Amino acid sequence: MSRKVLGLDIRADSLSAVLVKGSLRESRIAASLTVPIDATGGDPGGLPAALEAVAAAMDLQNADCVVSVPAALFSCRNVFVPFGNSKKIRMVLPYELEPHLPYPADEMLVDFAILDGSEDRGETEVLTVAVERQRLAPILAALAAVKIEPERVTLSGFAAAAWIGRNLEPDQTALCLDIGETSGALFVVAGARVRLIRTFPLPADPAARGRAVRSHIRLTMGALNELSAAPKPPAAIFLTGSGIAGMNLEVLADALPVELKPADLTRLLGVPHDDDAGAWDPLRMDGALALVLAEIEGLESLNVYRSQFPGRKIISRHRENLVRTGVLAAAVLILMFASVLIQSTLLSRRVADLDQQIASVFREAFPDAKKVADPYQQMQINLQELKKSAALPGEALSTLRSIDILKSISDSIPEEIQVVLDRMVIGPETILISGTTAAFNAVDEIKGHLERISEFKKVTISSANMDRTGKEVNFQLKVDL
Incomplete structure (x- = not known):
């Protein structure tokens, strides 16, 4: 994501x-x-005009912004808690x-950065910075x-000192000196962290400025040597800032x-730049570049300003995409609702058709049903x-099974009578028997033998017809139980 x-x-x-422009x-x-700032325009000078010039020269739409202000506005201290x-540190630190x-x-x-220490040892070293609200307010108003x-x-x-520290060996110590026209800041970097900050005023004359810088460096190095828990002596001093010009x-x-x-962060960090990005002056640009890279990479940094409404900024920046996504989501929901409604209607019609078919089958099977x-x-x-009625057809069949009826019929017909029974339908009160035999008189004999069965009340010849070949007689008998 860019x-x-x-x-x-x-x-x-x-x-x-x-x-x-950052990407993966x-x-x-x-x-x-x-852009130069005209200090004669009042506090904060010509900053609003300089910001307008930047906004006119660059495409700042949907751009995040990180800002650094003169270190001389800050009070920097190392404290132990x-x-x-x-x-807990954030709650008690102001007091x-x-x-x-x-x-x-x-x-x-x-704001603060935790350096060393643990609760087991009973103390933690904290690097703190503090700035007066009234001094920062005009700058924030100009940005707004x-x-x-x-x-x-x-x-x-x-930020520049932090990036230089990340590119040192773990056991190395360095001084990062940021020099402006009228003030400077000295950062002691050790173990890839900024461990000490000193700010000081500087004279406008380049020669006098150089002597003042030399004095502050010697004082800082002397103080580091006297500290019992001080890091190793610095191996190098890195310079940045527009105040170096003329020194x-x-x-x-x-x-x-x-x-x-x-220092030159573009070479140190290998950051390319577009051909139309403008002339690059590392002494003036490294501070702003370090801010941007710290924001992109998520580098820990001191921050004395936190937006009160971060969600509003995200919504404002992505309003068009959010509206488009919302419209698409609404369209999808409408289509889903319409699909569910159509399916529900079709299923309701299908259920109604099936109910009608069930009712029709019921009327055909039970025509006597009134409602x-x-x-x-x-x-x-x-x-x-x-x-239930089939399982209990009456007194005659209260103890008989179908297999018992078949056995009684088979036992009652003599072996010399050739007969083939094709079908037998057993009902609650009657039995229908269909079959074939050799002659019409054989049908009468079969009827007489079946009448001898005690369970049969009456045997009637329903039909007896010669088949098409003329060799056999098809008959049907009705037995009343």
């Missing part, structure tokens, strides 16, 4: 925007742009930080003016005990009565 993400790295003097196969830079549950902050806890936006609601808001340079990096490198490396209410039930009752 996704479009916009990264906005907001600085005091410029806005860097990077638009990335790769992520490509589709557009990039840096007596538990490791993130929910834990309040004595160290110049503003009340309810006026600050706070161009219909951008960010997925996350973090401090500049943090003498050779002089800075010679004054530091570790290697100095300008037909439930032909199936009535037929069952009548058949049961017939079975």
Whole structure:
């Protein structure tokens, strides 16, 4: 599934925007742009105009947005808490930080990252950042003016430091230095995590800025060496940020005990960019690119802003597809209902036809029935009565079976009389016997012998006719029981 993400790295003097189209196969830079911010336009300066320029230059429809704001706006601290549950930490952290902050806890936006520790040891180290709501409010208002609601808001340079940390060896330590025109941030990265953040002001003059950066690096490295639980000494210092322009990096490198490396995330992470994506300046663009890649890859990041209505954004973004899906679903439901209704009507007609056929069969089988209410039930009752009457045909047959009647007939007819009995129908009061014999007088003899059976009241010759060959006589006898 493809996704479009916009990264906005907001600085005091410029806005860097990077638009990335991500898919399961790769992520490509589709557009990039840096817009200067006129600081004379009031607080937050010319940010609204810069955002309008980005919105006009890029296709931001259905694009998610992640934002970083100057690190100088944040207060960053490492604190220890007596538990490791993130929910508990989030509840108590504002009040834990309040004595160290110049503003009340309810006026600050706070986020944190758990570094080390466990409840078994009784303490957990937490990296915290806090920003005043009033400082962030104008930036959010400017974003809302161009219909951008960010997925996350973090401090500049943090995402880039996190990506650099992920590409270090597990036991390596590095410093990531993000330099702006008037402020900077130093990130200590160890074990693939940002473990310490320092922010500081910088002078506008490039030479003075270089001396100030060198001083802050030395102070940070000295502080790390004095900590008992400090990570290994840093192996390199990675530079990013537009404030590097004009600085003498050779002089800075010679004054530091570790290697100095300008960062380039496109090369480090292998991110391609389209031909029409615009000129690429890694010092200005890496911050925005790191934000986008962190959002696409789900990289853990500090976030002081959480949308109150994430579901509304999803509905707004996919409204057309949702409406189309809803129409199709409604059409399918209507068709299903129509199909069920048609099948029900056809089955009802089929049942009515079968009821008529059952009633017709019942009337044919039992013409004496006066009223037909439930032909199936009535037929069952009548058949049961017939079975009872057939099982008990009368006093003469109360103890006789069909096989006994056949034996009595066979015993009564002498062997010298040639006779073949073709059919015998036994009823409750009569027996019909059909067969063939050699002559008409043989029929009379058979009738006389059958009359001697005690169970037979009367034997009558119903018919006696010569067959077509003239050699045999077909006869039928009726026996009254």
